[in-house]
Amino acid sequence: MRSLLMHNPVVVALGWIIAFLFFTLLPLFVLLIYPPPTGRGFWLEFSVALGFIGLALMALQFALTARVNRIEASYGIDLVLAFHRYTSFVAFVMVLVHPLILFWVQPDTLQLLNFPVAPLRAQMATIATIAFIVLIITTIWRKQLKIPYEPWRLSHSILSVIAVGLGLGHALLVGNYLGLFWKAVLWGAIAVVSLWLIIYIRLVKPWLMTKKPFLVEEIKPERGDVWTLALRPIGHDGFRFQPGQFAWITLNITPFSMREHPFSMSSSGEHPERLEFGIKAVGDFTSRIKDYKPGTKAFLDGPYGVFTIDRYEDAAGFILIAGGIGITPLMSMLVTAAERGDDRPYTLIYANKTWDGITYREAIDDLKKRLDLTVIHALREPPEDWEGETGYVDKEMLDRYIPARRGTRHYFICASPKMMDQVELALHELDVPVTNVHLEHYNLA
């Protein structure tokens, strides 16, 4: 019975929501065990509450982004990161409204903004708020501000540590609740756990990665401006992964440098001795991939992700839908299935701009000989003699290829966000059960 409950998706989701609310509200409600301070008024206490909740939400982000497998195993990293973005924004608004209410209720507190003469607790709050504002601006408008991924990620980590660290300092130093034992214990515990998560991600994990290095074995060009990066483990067995999963790669520099990038494996999960990644040259790092030489040292953190056929052993078959470089994790699924002698039917619907730009085109053709695989290419700019599908993958096109008994298959979509939204909606309108549809964002940054 207990096991049944633990595997019920509604119970699991409710469990996470209750845990989220509990950790966010606990530091606030622990204050209720003490006698209330007199004469402070509703709005002042409401402002305090917003500050406490905002800070707890900020501290919780360290856990959400610490690549905790248990959290990711339930929903996948892209949904966890979406939750991180949305709840961080909520925390941001609360943290901003917190002093605004204070200034409105007690206008004399505006003096706290006079930084040189303000008390330490106010100085801490000011710096933390500025760090938070810069962090939000550089994240939401990173592309418009033309901030490359690596410096952004470094600044994101530093700014979040400043914002949360000084925010915690501010919460502990504010006089009204100072000296309340359980308040100090709780915020102290939050500070210690946050610090441990930072140390774990920035020091412990990189140190563990240095113990299991990889070497670049090959970098070969593929169609569609994509490069296959092949890595070989040195002095260890590499790692097994479920086809569709991804890993964080650090190339040619120490893993302590915090300059890692997430990429899906494109090779078979049955071959840990050679891991391949399909990388499209679009960004600052990916455009440099071709310049690395065989023998370059690499470090991997992984595998991660729940976007894998291995979780659905009972499925009668799979429908894989890829857009451009989104083929990478799906290619890994097909190669692994072929290696395993999987006799279930696979359908690949693969959208590209041109016939010549279809990544892994020949390899996919070869897989048809080893697998019960139907491939449908959809081209936006087809050649003149093209008789196949054209345009975007829409409801009508999907209806032609998915089986009448929709629920007998599991559907994996990896494409641009716009295409994923359209395909997901189309599948929903075609009565495909929501629980059978799985999506992977290929751009986590």
Place this chain on the structure above:
Amino acid sequence: MRYSIMLQLVSFLTLILLGAAAFFAWMQNRPTKEQSFNVTKNTELCDR
């Protein structure tokens, strides 16, 4: 669609958090027994 559901979930959770903040503020400002007693006593004295 999943992101839209996630956004709705976060909106719902935000409402709960705001409700909790308001509840906290009300709890901290609720009249204690002693205050109620004093208010009642003062009112009675004034009435006389």
